[in-house]
Amino acid sequence: MTNYRSLNHTKWACQYHVVFIPKYRKKAIYGELRRYLGDVLRRLAQRRESEVEEGHLMRDHVHLMLSIPPKYSVADVIGYIKGKSAIHIARNFAGRPRNFVGQHFWARGYFVSTVGRDEQAIRAYIQDQEREDRRVEQLRLDESSHP
Secondary structure, three states, rough: OOEEEEOOOOEOEEEEEEEEEEEOOOOOOHOOOOOOOHHHHHHHHHHHEEEEEEEEOOOOOOOEEEEEEOOHHHHHHHHHHHHHHHHHHHHHOOOOOOOOOOOOEOOOOEEEEEEEEHHHHHHHHHHHHHHHHHHHHHHHHHHOOOO
């Protein structure tokens, strides 16, 4: 069932499945950064009147299901989220100066798909990706512990 939202003269339900990666697919979204980054992405989305409906930070990529009002383009919202989060990461985790512009954390571009009628399938896919990531990581740990 679709939950419609409202602007002054508009009823809308615009959801997007978005995936983007750190530059060079670095395994940078781990540890303290991973716990911290989810909240940062949610707050940045809210600044563009958007909402992270579902999201998971994987080892080397980010999956988000975003609701974005029709008055904003997807490119503007994703560009804003990636740009501001890169600056935030640089200042708080990399010790960069205040005037750092953040161009070195996320790779250029992203994948986006409209959610439409496949909302439940996309939610399940995003949730399953995190479980699979944990399972594969555990297998690697088990293999490396054997002499």
